[in-house]
Amino acid sequence: MAKSWATSGLDLHLPLTGTRVRAAVEQALRDAVLSGRLAPGTPLPSSRSLAADLGIARNTVADAYGQLVAEGWLVARQGSGTHVADRVTPAPAPKPGSTVEPRPTYDLRPGQPDASSFPRTSWLTATRSALATAPHHALEYSDPRGLPELRQALTAYLARARGVRTTPERLLVCSGTTQALSLLATVLTGRIAVEAHGLAHHWQIFAARGSRTEPLPLDTDGAAVELLAESTASGVLLTPAHQFPTGVPLAPARRATVVDWARARRRWVIEDDYDGEFRYDRQPVGAVQGLDPDVVLYCGTASKSLAPGVRLGWMTLPPRLVEPLVEAKRLADHQTSSLDQLALAQLLVSGAFDRHVRRMRQHYRRRRDALVAALRSTAPTVQVEGISAGQQVLVRLPGDATEARATEEQLMAAARARGLAVAGLTSYTHPDATQAGPALVVGYARPTDRVFHAAARELCRLLG
Amino acid sequence: MAKSWATSGLDLHLPLTGTRVRAAVEQALRDAVLSGRLAPGTPLPSSRSLAADLGIARNTVADAYGQLVAEGWLVARQGSGTHVADRVTPAPAPKPGSTVEPRPTYDLRPGQPDASSFPRTSWLTATRSALATAPHHALEYSDPRGLPELRQALTAYLARARGVRTTPERLLVCSGTTQALSLLATVLTGRIAVEAHGLAHHWQIFAARGSRTEPLPLDTDGAAVELLAESTASGVLLTPAHQFPTGVPLAPARRATVVDWARARRRWVIEDDYDGEFRYDRQPVGAVQGLDPDVVLYCGTASKSLAPGVRLGWMTLPPRLVEPLVEAKRLADHQTSSLDQLALAQLLVSGAFDRHVRRMRQHYRRRRDALVAALRSTAPTVQVEGISAGQQVLVRLPGDATEARATEEQLMAAARARGLAVAGLTSYTHPDATQAGPALVVGYARPTDRVFHAAARELCRLLG
Numbered sequence: 007m008a009k010s011w012a013t014s015g016l017d018l019h020l021p022l023t024g025t026r027v028r029a030a031v032e033q034a035l036r037d038a039v040l041s042g043r044l045a046p047g048t049p050l051p052s053s054r055s056l057a058a059d060l061g062i063a064r065n066t067v068a069d070a071y072g073q074l075v076a077e078g079w080l081v082a083r084q085g086s087g088t089h090v091a092d093r094v095t096p097a098p099a100p101k102p103g104s105t106v107e108p109r110p111t112y113d114l115r116p117g118q119p120d121a122s123s124f125p126r127t128s129w130l131t132a133t134r135s136a137l138a139t140a141p142h143h144a145l146e147y148s149d150p151r152g153l154p155e156l157r158q159a160l161t162a163y164l165a166r167a168r169g170v171r172t173t174p175e176r177l178l179v180c181s182g183t184t185q186a187l188s189l190l191a192t193v194l195t196g197r198i199a200v201e202a203h204g205l206a207h208h209w210q211i212f213a214a215r216g217s218r219t220e221p222l223p224l225d226t227d228g229a230a231v232e233l234l235a236e237s238t239a240s241g242v243l244l245t246p247a248h249q250f251p252t253g254v255p256l257a258p259a260r261r262a263t264v265v266d267w268a269r270a271r272r273r274w275v276i277e278d279d280y281d282g283e284f285r286y287d288r289q290p291v292g293a294v295q296g297l298d299p300d301v302v303l304y305c306g307t308a309s310k311s312l313a314p315g316v317r318l319g320w321m322t323l324p325p326r327l328v329e330p331l332v333e334a335k336r337l338a339d340h341q342t343s344s345l346d347q348l349a350l351a352q353l354l355v356s357g358a359f360d361r362h363v364r365r366m367r368q369h370y371r372r373r374r375d376a377l378v379a380a381l382r383s384t385a386p387t388v389q390v391e392g393i394s395a396g397q398q399v400l401v402r403l404p405g406d407a408t409e410a411r412a413t414e415e416q417l418m419a420a421a422r423a424r425g426l427a428v429a430g431l432t433s434y435t436h437p438d439a440t441q442a443g444p445a446l447v448v449g450y451a452r453p454t455d456r457v458f459h460a461a462a463r464e465l466c467r468l469l470g
Numbered sequence: 471m472a473k474s475w476a477t478s479g480l481d482l483h484l485p486l487t488g489t490r491v492r493a494a495v496e497q498a499l500r501d502a503v504l505s506g507r508l509a510p511g512t513p514l515p516s517s518r519s520l521a522a523d524l525g526i527a528r529n530t531v532a533d534a535y536g537q538l539v540a541e542g543w544l545v546a547r548q549g550s551g552t553h554v555a556d557r558v559t560p561a562p563a564p565k566p567g568s569t570v571e572p573r574p575t576y577d578l579r580p581g582q583p584d585a586s587s588f589p590r591t592s593w594l595t596a597t598r599s600a601l602a603t604a605p606h607h608a609l610e611y612s613d614p615r616g617l618p619e620l621r622q623a624l625t626a627y628l629a630r631a632r633g634v635r636t637t638p639e640r641l642l643v644c645s646g647t648t649q650a651l652s653l654l655a656t657v658l659t660g661r662i663a664v665e666a667h668g669l670a671h672h673w674q675i676f677a678a679r680g681s682r683t684e685p686l687p688l689d690t691d692g693a694a695v696e697l698l699a700e701s702t703a704s705g706v707l708l709t710p711a712h713q714f715p716t717g718v719p720l721a722p723a724r725r726a727t728v729v730d731w732a733r734a735r736r737r738w739v740i741e742d743d744y745d746g747e748f749r750y751d752r753q754p755v756g757a758v759q760g761l762d763p764d765v766v767l768y769c770g771t772a773s774k775s776l777a778p779g780v781r782l783g784w785m786t787l788p789p790r791l792v793e794p795l796v797e798a799k800r801l802a803d804h805q806t807s808s809l810d811q812l813a814l815a816q817l818l819v820s821g822a823f824d825r826h827v828r829r830m831r832q833h834y835r836r837r838r839d840a841l842v843a844a845l846r847s848t849a850p851t852v853q854v855e856g857i858s859a860g861q862q863v864l865v866r867l868p869g870d871a872t873e874a875r876a877t878e879e880q881l882m883a884a885a886r887a888r889g890l891a892v893a894g895l896t897s898y899t900h901p902d903a904t905q906a907g908p909a910l911v912v913g914y915a916r917p918t919d920r921v922f923h924a925a926a927r928e929l930c931r932l933l934g
Contacts, residue, residue, distance in 0.1 A: 029753075036633070036760075077633065077756040078725040091726060091761070109607075121606040129809070133597050142585040142918070143573075145777040169500070169541065181645070181803035188802050192678070211801050214656070261542040262555060289493075292541040296500075297555070313609035315808030337675050338652050339645035343807045344779030345593070454606070 027062055031070040039079055039090055048090040050080065111425030112461035116251055116398035116449030117205075123366060124313040128358040129349060135356075136348035144344055150335040152179025152320075156347040159354035160320050164306065168282050169292025171299045172322040178331055179342050182319040183278060184211070186305040187243070189334040191215040193327060194274060199242040201229045202439035203252055208243065208278075209436065221436035224249065228256035231264040234273075241274035246294045247282050251434050251447040252400050253392010261294050268301035274324075275302040281310045281396040283363045286371045288394070300324045308350065310397060310451075311363050318342065318350055370397055373450045377462050385469035397451035400431065401469065403444040413444035417468065426464045491526055495534040503543055503554055512554040514544065575889030576925035580715055580862035580913030581669075587830060588777040592822045593813060599820075600812035608808055614799040616643025616784075620811040623818035624784050628770065631824075632746050633756025635763045636786040642795055643806050646783040647742060648675070650769040651707070653798040655679040657791060658738060663706040665693045666903035667716055672707065672742075673900065685900035688713060692720035695728040698737075705738035710758045711746050715898050715911040716864050717856010725758050732765035738788075739766040745774045745860040747827045750835045752858070764788045772814065774861060774915075775827050782806065782814055834861055837914045841926050849933035861915035864895065865933070867908040877908035881932065890928045 038044040051059070053067040060067070071088050074080040081091050144153055151157060157174035164170035180186050184207070191212050198212050202221040209219045220239060222229040228249055234242060242264060246256035256264075268275045277294050285291075295304035299322060307319040323331055335341070353359040374393060381390050381401065389402040405413040414430030421428050431445035453461050502508040514520070517535055521528040535552050538544040545555045608617055615621060621638035628634035644650050652675050662676050666685040673683045684703060686693040692713055698706060706728060710720035720728075732739045741758050749755075759768035763786060771783040787795055799805070817823040838857060845854050845865065853866040869877040878894030885892050895909035917925050 040635075073753055073755075076719075076722050078722055078729070078758065078761045081722075081726065118610050121609040124606070124609050126601045130598055130601050134594055137590045137594050142588070145585040145588050145779040146582050147778045171504075181807070184801070185803035207801065214798075214801050255540075258540050258542055258545075262545065265542070266556075289537055291537075294542065297542045313808075314611045315609040315805070317803065317805065317807045334678075337648070337671065337678050338802065339649035339781065341779070341781065343645070343781045343810050344777075345810060345813075346807050349809075 028066045028070050028073075031060070031062075031067060032073055035070065035074055036079060044090045046090055046092045049086070050088045050090070052087060110422070110427035112457060112464050113427045113452050114448050114450065114461055114465060115427050115429045115452065116447045118314060118449065119310050119312075119366070119397060119451045120369070120454065121313050121315075121452075122454045123369065125353075125358065125362045128353060128362065129312075132349040132352035132356070132358065133345070136345070136352050140344075140348050144348060148341055148344065150332050150341050151175075151177065152342060153344060153347045153351065156351040156354075159351045163354050163359070164293075164304070164320075164322075168279060168290070168304075168306070169296040170304050170306075170322060171296050172304075176299070176323045176325070176328060178321045178323055178335060179347060180319045180321060180335065181317040181339070181342050182309055182314070183280060183305050183307045184319075185338070186319050186321040187211045187276070189321075189331055189338060190241075190276060190303065191217060192334045193330045194241045194276075197237070197239040199234060199237055199239040200436060201244060201249060202436050203431065203434045203441075204243075204245070204250060204436065205434065219243075219436065221439035223439070224252055224254065226254060228254050228260055231256075231260050231267065234264065234267045239273065241276055242268075243276040243278060244294075245278045245280060247279055247285075247291055248392070248395040250278075250280060250396075251392070251398055251431070253394070253396060253398070255291060255394075256294070261297065265294065265297045265301060269298060273301070274327075277302055277304045279304060279306050282306065283311050284367055284370055284397060285395045286367070286374060286393075290395075295322055300326075303327070311359075311366065312350075316346065316350075318346055370451055373458060374399070376459070377448070377450050377465075380462050380466050381469065384466040388469050398447055398449040401446040401448055402442075403446065403469075405444045407441060407443045410441045410444040414446065417444075417446065421465075421468055424464050424468060426461065426468065428465065492530045492534050492537075495524075495526070495531060496537055499534065499538055500543060508554045510554055510556045513550070514552045514554070516551060574886070574891035576921060576928050577891045577916050578912050578914065578925055578929060579891050579893050579916065580911045582778060582913065583774050583776075583830075583861060583915045584833070584918065585777050585779075585916075586918045587833065589817075589822065589826045592817060592826065593776075596813040596816035596820070596822065597809070600809070600816050604808075604812050608812060612805055612808065614796050614805050615639075615641065616806060617808060617811045617815065620815040620818075623815045627818050627823070628757075628768070628784075628786075632743065632754070632768075632770070633760040634768050634770075634786060635760050636768075640763070640787045640789070640792060642785045642787055642799060643811060644783050644785060644799065645781045645803070645806050646773055646778070647744060647769050647771045648783075649802070650783050650785040651675045651740070653785075653795055653802060654705075654740060654767065655681060656798045657794045658705045658740075661701065661703040663698060663701055663703040664900060665708060665713060666900050667895065667898045667905075668707075668709070668714060668900065669898065683707075683900065685903035687903070688716055688718065690718060692718050692724055695720075695724050695731065698728065698731045703737065705740055706732075707740040707742060708758075709742045709744060711743055711749075711755055712856070712859040714742075714744060714860075715856070715862055715895070717858070717860065717862070719755060719858075720758070725761065729758065729761045729765060733762060737765070738791075741766050741768045743768060743770050746770065747775050748831055748834055748861060749859045750831070750838060750857075754859075759786055764790075767791070775823075775830065776814075780810065780814075782810055834915055837922060838863070840923070841912070841914050841929075844926050844930050845933065848930040852933050862911055862913040865910040865912055866906075867910065867933075869908045871905060871907045874905045874908040878910065881908075881910065885929075885932055888928050888932060890925065890932065892929065 053071055054064050057064040057067040075082050080088050082088050156179055157177045161172055161174050187208055188211050195217055198217050198219050199222050200219045202224050212219050264275055293304050295302040304322040308316045378390050378393055387404050391400040393399050411432045414432050429447045431447055435441045517531040518528050521531040539546050544552050546552050620643055621641045625636055625638050651672055655676050659681055662681050662683050663686055664683045666688050676683050686697055728739055757768050759766040768786040772780045842854050842857055851868050855864040857863050875896045878896050893911045895911055899905045
């Protein structure tokens, strides 16, 4: 059904479809206003005359006008009838869309695990089980620290797998390490010491809160934490088990030094254990947090063990920080998704999480072995480092330190021409730090199995 | 198997269990250190003598020592053997636990829907379908605004159900309205106008960022937004459809006034449409955002329609705010849980969400009818307001404004004695605002069906 009206100088085509006439009149008027066919200020016909034109009841039109006045599309002026309101703007034009880069054929950039290995079946089973058993109040607002089920399961897991000493009361479940740091940034202010190489967005999180990050140089023993003695930093952010992205572990003496510093000066150590599950050649080194839970905040994540899209992380809270961090979480998003929390708790309790991690450890280890062997045999001029753990290696390139960025960019451009994406170390170098020489950070976790071996071959050809 | 050693003046019981002897030695030593049986500084026996004592290979002990040195539990000093490190603290004593209030028998506090009605089966079906069809990259790091699948589905839903005008590019998926406001608080600084009655934690979110909230008085037309003309506020936070918790909708003229103010002064209107799905007696009033998407930020949530634990919300972004808010989200937690996003997208696309909302609308409407009828017949001295929508009503009590808090607290104490939990309006009154008189805010959504009618009877007895 389509009707038109020709009143008040208007010749308006008003399509009336559907059975709910009043709703259709309203929608047709809204559309007419939005499209500009009814300009701001335009007087509308009286409800009586529009109703007659359309062959519908007067009340239907009057009700529709009333609704649109209530919504602000129309205005009813005493004595001068109903008009189109002045303030209705045209609909927003669709943005051209942020230019999404095409996915490279061979993606060896670090920071993402193999998403094709996410245990979809186990996750679904865990969700089913959680939905079948969770009490109703688990779906209500709950403790900002997270559901007791998950904090209990994580406390046991972290003690067993990483030597972390905590209790469910001192554990905060959050949305990845990004949120852990953004909550910490509300509490730790002033200067924060960081490693000379790391993730730019971690530095940006502190910068967004007005904190300044100061890089500590890295050597073969990890970050030079002895320099903290001279620093006014309120805390230090470290990746002790497997420095990101250089792969060097923090030496035992330095583990001791940084804990002593934090304890003596009442400062904080933030331990980012981003890939603690993936050690290949020897027993994993336990978390620094075990040395002193009162000064070390341990941050873990499911982003490397399951997938980044899961957005689950956890943080241990020293007693003095429990209250401010719980409050920061409450004001940030109240709590992390209960459904995801319940599913992860179920995965941990059922043993499915451990089985998945063991399987992935073998999987990544085989990839690492293949990649390192291929590079060593075909590209003898490069040096492969940081191989004992994790999901990426550092490939040091021949060349001068002063030309590190240019060397890396040249190589990355040549890589792109082969459909290969790799990252230069420069993009992981703190703006105030110096870089020893050009290097690539090569992630071997991300491609699917099908693609990985071809990607490694392309990389060897590039560097050989 | 349990062995002991008696070297260096120590008589230590070292239980060795399990097959992996080295791991067992390590764990036993860690436990001994943690429990205090091996005090800081204590020298350890040589690996040779401990191995002999325990009847195991010397290398096993040497490796265990090496591992514990690497982890910082022990220190190896040149020429003086291995000692227990100084810095190991005892395990944290379990906290007595935040005192959790016992759940009241009859919970009529506002702000939570009936969690027992969460559509568990539909959610599981949606999760199964999402896991069966989502591409792998949906589980990787993705656009901080959210997955395209969900933004597309929400854009259509919001246009249809709430008259919201947006595009997927201008929609940000976040973790509830709490996160929407906390992201906004990074962008909107200075003074923020709010309604005289509302949620304290919304005011706290702005306060935590150093902003000051200024209350606008409420009358029968909603918030007195015409007073904004005199204000230096950079934005105003409103609940136009159904003021929380008084229930009055923002009058049409005021909808126009506030949009005009924002447009003329380049300020922002934040529209908190917390319960937009639940209108009972007339067609829902469309969102203010439809009047001008360039100055109104619309915030919606699944907390009332599904459950708060789902932690999904959404916000429309005016063009000028896209970039800063996407950046704030990226630094807050990068993105909201992809698994939850995929499930909600599936619920929306399949129609299951609409069916659930329709069912719940009938459900809450019946409860509202029963509650209002019961109060009107048994408690004629109270006045029930804000009944046309949502999940709570305002019950105005006889009494003096100056004694509002005392009157409410007295009544709440009497309620507690009956196992009944209700909230006083005072706890929803801005510290700088005045309250017209004592009132209770009664939520009728929260109890399970089984409990609701008994709860309503108790309330009537209390007020009758």
